[in-house]
Amino acid sequence: MSAGIRAARFIPPRGTPAWWSRHWLRMVAVISVLVLFAGTHYPKLSIGTPGDGPDKILHFLAFATVTVLLRISGITGGAASTLVLVGGLAILDEVTQEIPGLGRSFDPLDLVADFGGIIVALAWIAALGPDRSGPDWFRTGQDRRIASLVLLLASPVNWLHLAIATSLGAMLGGVFLGVAGRNPIVGPVTMVVVGAAAGGIAGLVACLESGRRHATDRMDREQRCLNCLEPNGCPRCETCGGGYRGPSDRHIPSRRIAMVATLWTIGSAMLLFGGYLLLMTRSSDRSWMGTAVRRYDALGLNFEMMVDATLLGLVGAFVVHRSRRRMSRIAARYGIECLRCGHDLQGLPEQPEPRCPECGEAFVADSGVPDVAARRESEEHGER
Ligand SMILES: [Zn+2]
Ligand SMILES: [Zn+2]
Structure with missing residues (x-):
């Protein structure tokens, strides 16, 4: 059984591209945790002005990033152990801000933002992870996709490209929302942070996707083993016992994929909008619901935007997950x-x-x- 690289908890032999890929991922994951701790403990740091502090969104983004890196680098095991470990980090991080002299303080709402980021990250990893329920040709297609990403991340030059694309996207997005998104409700600092996050993610995804195509070509040209990514893996890899598998002549027409994804997106958007309208109309009620909504509003826009990001993130992951399950059944x-x-x-x-x-x-x-x-x-x- 040469199942998917992540699913089988495959440990690549030292020196293979899959090993290097994991090595760089682990290094970046450790650096991200250090940067996070430095940022949250930097003395007397406050970002933005009162009423325009994007700190909840920054907490959300930082913990989402750390969760993704720790999980896909294999430093933490499954989703549950990742939740425990990164959740523990979040609590430790918040408690140690009480150290005298730092001028920072324990904020339970920060913790909520941290856990929002962790849960959204885990939901997306689960939604994008290999789906083992489809036919062989369908699963091979997924293994090939993951293998090409692993090959991409084995080279430090590619990491540099990804970093540049992410920073460029963040700069463009930040400037765009900071200038075009001026409005009386959300402050400019928050707008720049939101724009930078969206632009950064867009840049990263675009670069990953184009890089993956090149990596797939290289994988096919050199018939690399789908597990360890060493060349000449056909018919059987001598390094790890896995092997190369070429592209299948079977595929689901893209029109069908687009149709399924669109239906799920529209359905979920309508549900989300309906729920939002319901809460809006109840906000002046005397019922428990109205009280809850008003109490929530009192937490501030900064916190609400983080909750919106969590909700949207979870709904997005749900749509991707359902669409992919449907694909394997169509396949x-x-x-x-x-x-x-x-x-x-x-x-x-x-x-x-x-x-x-x-x-x-x-x-x-x-x-x-x-x-x-x-x-x-x-x-x-x-x-x-
Ligand atoms: Zn191999
Ligand atoms: Zn037909």
């Missing part, structure tokens, strides 16, 4: 029905190059025996 129907339009493909006359009679999408006919287990699984779920 399991390959050859049984058309993955593009859902037309039944069973009992069609044999053709040299079979196509869906409804939409013309090409498919590879199975040798008469569809993936029985996957098929049963998808029928149990009542999926079409």
Whole structure:
């Protein structure tokens, strides 16, 4: 079984690209924790003016970043142990701010922001993690995607590129929201921080995605082992016993992927908006709900924006998770029905190059025996 790199807790042999990748990730993770502690203990630091302090959002972002790095570098084990470890860090971090002379203080709302960041980070890692329920070709596609990212992160030059793209994105986003986002409610410092965070993430994701394509090409050209990323892993890797697997000729049409993702996004957005409207209309009630809403409002805009970020982050992760699960079930129907339009493909006359009679999408006919287990699984779920 050469399952996914993360899923199988595969420990790469020393000196392989997968080992270097983990090495750099661990180093960056440790540095991020040190930077975090330095930042939260810097004497008498206060960011922004009263009423325009982005410190809750900064807490949220900092702890989300540290959680992602500690978890994907394998320093912490599963999601639960990451929550305990980073949660412990957050509490320690807040308690030690009471040290006399630092001029900082213990703030329970900071802790709430820290845990918001930790939980959103863990939700996204769970949503983007390998999904083991689809057919073989689908799982191989996921393993290849993770392997190309591991290969990308094995080179320090690529880390430099990622850092530059993130900083550029942060600068552009910060300047843009700081100038264009002027408004009487949210202060300029907070706007710059929000813009920088959004721009930084956009820059990082864009750079990761383009870098991943190059890494995939390199992986295929040199037939690298999907586990340790050493070249010449075909048919079997001599370093770790894994092996190279090429791209599949099967895929889910992008139109279908976009459709599923859009439906989930619209559904969740409507739910979120509905809940928000309900709370808005109740805010002047005398009921417990109205009291709760007013008490929440009294915590300040800075805190509310952090709660909004947590909510949006969790809903986003949920949408990605549900869409991906749906994808693996659609993938399991390959050859049984058309993955593009859902037309039944069973009992069609044999053709040299079979196509869906409804939409013309090409498919590879199975040798008469569809993936029985996957098929049963998808029928149990009542999926079409
Ligand atoms: Zn290997
Ligand atoms: Zn079709």
